[in-house]
Structures are given as structure tokens and as C-alpha cells.
Amino acid sequence: MGLESEPKEHRVPVRTGDIHKAIATTANALYDLLDEALMSHEPHDADEDCQFEEFAREMLRVLGSYPDQLTVSEEDAE
Ligand SMILES: [Zn+2]
Numbered sequence: 209m210g211l212e213s214e215p216k217e218h219r220v221p222v223r224t225g226d227i228h229k230a231i232a233t234t235a236n237a238l239y240d241l242l243d244e245a246l247m248s249h250e251p252h253d254a255d256e257d258c259q260f261e262e263f264a265r266e267m268l269r270v271l272g273s274y275p276d277q278l279t280v281s282e283e284d285a286e
Contacts, residue, residue, distance in 0.1 A: 218241060249261065
């Protein structure tokens with residue numbers, strides 16, 4: 209485990225009948241993935257257009273603006 213040559217797997221398991229819980233789980237996973245992707249993003253010139261960075265930062269901003277929507281209530285947890 210942890211070898212650089214090993215392909216990394218990104219899994220977003222969502223198994224629920226509650227659509228809001230499914231959205232919260234998916235949004236949390238997306239937040240973590242975007243955050244991770246930005247961290248490992250190759251640096252380049254600041255004036256270089258980068259649609260990915262724009263997209264990632266905007267998504268993180270939006271997701272971060274609605275913490276209540278990203279919260280999976282404990283009583284619903286299996
Ligand atoms: Zn970039």
C-alpha cells in the first residue's frame with residue numbers, strides 16, 4: 209500500500225433512500241476530491257488561464273457556503 213506506482217482509487221459510495229443524504233455525501237466527497245486535486249495541482253504561471261483551478265475554487269466556495277447541506281444527520285446514519 210502507498211506505493212506511488214499503485215493507481216489510486218477514488219470511491220464515492222452512496223447507499224441511501226434519502227436523496228438529501230445522498231447529495232450531502234456526494235458533496236462532501238467532491239469537496240475532498242477538489243481540495244486534494246488543488247493541493248497536488250501542478251504550479252504554473254499565475255496569469256495562465258486554468259479552467260480547472262477556476263472550477264475547483266468556485267465549487268469549493270459554493271460547497272463551503274452551505275455547510276448545513278453537507279451535513280448528514282446522525283439519526284439517519286445506518
Ligand atoms: Zn492550474
